[in-house]
């Protein structure tokens with residue numbers, strides 16, 4: 001698959017986590033789950049300045065981590081990352097472990113993230129299946145517009161078979177970049193794609209699957225938006241009264257539900273009649 005590697009050498013973005021420590025890679029992988037690159041960039045830089053090693057983050061407070069997560073969304077990831085730093089310090093002498101098995105045991109690290117850290121931080125040849133890579137494979141080799149559900153065994157086998165001999169993790173980075181920049185979910189740039197001559201989906205005139213009908217989750221007025229409003233207010237002040245927080249959201253039952261779920265997730269604390277970020 002030399003055309004993909006050649007394309008990558010010529011077009012790759014200069015992303016700072018491609019030339020950083022294993023810890024920097026790990027932090028980037030947490031942040032990039034569900035958040036686009038342009039929003040992660042400033043936050044990642046800030047985190048690495050504040051906490052250049054797992055020990056630095058482990059010595060901070062959870063509320064600092066939640067506050068510095070800013071508006072990246074899905075703040076459970078900040079809590080998991082904080083817990084991850086603590087386990088790395090307690091069980092791995094402060095160094096991100098190299099083996100997939102050990103990585104998988106860390107808080108917040110699943111199959112994809114462990115493989116990505118192994119490939120990008122330790123240059124191992126791994127089957128890395130993020131959504132960009134899966135979409136590229138689905139289109140080019142399976143002739144469908146989108147992958148379905150979670151990765152299955154046949155998808156993993158295809159992915160394993162495509163990795164070039166002697167790969168040092170570059171294949172994962174190259175296919176991820178090609179999926180993100182060229183084989184985009186909407187409006188793929190097929191005329192710039194190194195796979196345009198062999199792409200099955202293109203050759204069959206882009207048949208649509210039912211996945212195309214999928215609706216993007218509604219954000220405005222959602223529970224997630226309500227949680228985000230509360231978290232934002234608590235990042236701005238040490239302590240905010242329940243009355244003041246409740247005034248930020250018109251639907252009181254949705255507000256109560258959001259407060260309960262944030263308490264349940266261990267992201268906020270009740271202090272008298274007020275709330276703060278979890279400490």
Ligand code: SF4
Pocket residue numbers: 136139140182183184188189190193194195196197199200201202
């Ligand atoms: S030819 Fe188009 S659809 Fe096929 S892999 Fe390339 S960008 Fe994606």
